[in-house]
Amino acid sequence: MALSESSLDPKQAIFDTVLGSGLGFSHIVKRGETFRIVDLEGNQAVDTLFYDAADPSERYSAVDTMRTQGGIYLSTGSALMSTEGRVMLRITADTCGRHDTLGGACAAESNQVRYAIDKKYMHSCRDNFLLEIQQRRPQLSLRDLTANINFFMNVPVSPEGELHFDDGISAPGRYVEMRAESDVIVLISNCPQLNNPCNGYNPTPVRLLVWSA
Amino acid sequence: MAEVTQEWLVNEPLRGGQMWSRVLKRGQVLRLTDVAGDGAVAALLFNADSPLERYNMPDTLKAQHIARISAGNVLYSDMGRVLCSVIADSCGWHDTLTGLESSAASLKKYGPGDYQTLRNDWHRNSRDNLLVELAKYGLGKRDFGPNLNFFVKVAVDAEGKLSWVPGNSKPGSFIELRAEMNTLVLLSNTPHPLDPAPAYRARPVQLGVRFAPAVAADDPCRVSCPENERGFALTEAYFR
Numbered sequence: 001m002a003l004s005e006s007s008l009d010p011k012q013a014i015f016d017t018v019l020g021s022g023l024g025f026s027h028i029v030k031r032g033e034t035f036r037i038v039d040l041e042g043n044q045a046v047d048t049l050f051y052d053a054a055d056p057s058e059r060y061s062a063v064d065t066m067r068t069q070g071g072i073y074l075s076t077g078s079a080l081m082s083t084e085g086r087v088m089l090r091i092t093a094d095t096c097g098r099h100d101t102l103g104g105a106c107a108a109e110s111n112q113v114r115y116a117i118d119k120k121y122m123h124s125c126r127d128n129f130l131l132e133i134q135q136r137r138p139q140l141s142l143r144d145l146t147a148n149i150n151f152f153m154n155v156p157v158s159p160e161g162e163l164h165f166d167d168g169i170s171a172p173g174r175y176v177e178m179r180a181e182s183d184v185i186v187l188i189s190n191c192p193q194l195n196n197p198c199n200g201y202n203p204t205p206v207r208l209l210v211w212s213a
Numbered sequence: 214m215a216e217v218t219q220e221w222l223v224n225e226p227l228r229g230g231q232m233w234s235r236v237l238k239r240g241q242v243l244r245l246t247d248v249a250g251d252g253a254v255a256a257l258l259f260n261a262d263s264p265l266e267r268y269n270m271p272d273t274l275k276a277q278h279i280a281r282i283s284a285g286n287v288l289y290s291d292m293g294r295v296l297c298s299v300i301a302d303s304c305g306w307h308d309t310l311t312g313l314e315s316s317a318a319s320l321k322k323y324g325p326g327d328y329q330t331l332r333n334d335w336h337r338n339s340r341d342n343l344l345v346e347l348a349k350y351g352l353g354k355r356d357f358g359p360n361l362n363f364f365v366k367v368a369v370d371a372e373g374k375l376s377w378v379p380g381n382s383k384p385g386s387f388i389e390l391r392a393e394m395n396t397l398v399l400l401s402n403t404p405h406p407l408d409p410a411p412a413y414r415a416r417p418v419q420l421g422v423r424f425a426p427a428v429a430a431d432d433p434c435r436v437s438c439p440e441n442e443r444g445f446a447l448t449e450a451y452f453r
Contacts, residue, residue: 104271
């Protein structure tokens, strides 16, 4: 697992915000801009989707991304592919080392299946995605939610085809950075899941920064 | 529940290159048979009564702690319900990680294979085939999510690397999906994008549809894990 640092200075960022856990977020990252997510307190899953800003029917595709790079984990050098086979963003720095794109987003309904029927009340990433797009991205709907990236999350697969949700390998201050190859809408849920170790059972804030091209 | 019978309601070939769709009603079984072996059938699934609800790869994998599909597994929708159960599988491994072949990738791999030259043996690809089939139900590009690739095995090693596994599906191997909801099934019998064969391979598949016996309390798919017991309970509640 190769780690790589960035030389970008947060003081030079054109966008810099902290997103609390359990909140949704969206932003347009323009072509050539660099987007960084910082895991401020460690082991925080950041559920993320990308859409082409000009034509959101073209969007991040987990299966095309995994197949094109020949591996399931995302890290420095990974090209985040669209449903049309284009590179949307490239990961340019990563001090965590491994990010997931198999585990998807938690939802009230899938929490019932995974944990207990009476867990439906618990807050979820899918609800964050839906509120964010209903309020701020009217061109998107439930129909557009697809398999997402979970930055800082560790979901290993065995050669026998078993899938595990393991303790995170992230730590306070670790970050992942990516450069946009075209204008993209980034849609985030800072995961509120309390039922598995994806957030270390303690969802925490993340910092989001953008640098100009 | 429909009357139990072993008669085939549908028994028809799916040529290499062909696409297909049908609403598989709750309690019906779809059998796909890989007649000559080394087959690949891409599939998308939707709740036929409300297609906003559809097959969800991550929810299917994480509920059952799997990264492949086989007998005893179920295929979850994004709403915590079971669209279909895999009640039989003589193949052992079906992929859901590696997506579809595009027309550009097909052209790059196999060279020109246009209709003008090859007529109905032209090189169709899974993405365009499914796009056409989606359109017949008012669906489109926005409705593509991670799909299933029946009869295909792409293994993941300890470092997360993917590799195509040859010889996964023997001649005559089959998989049976029992619909637990009214499920719109879209299929494309076309080469998988990681198939290393240098020439376009059109493989024959046979499709059968019949009614299933009623789901028993100890149904193997239902009791294979506590998650599936809850998934079946939520699905039954939806039809109550």
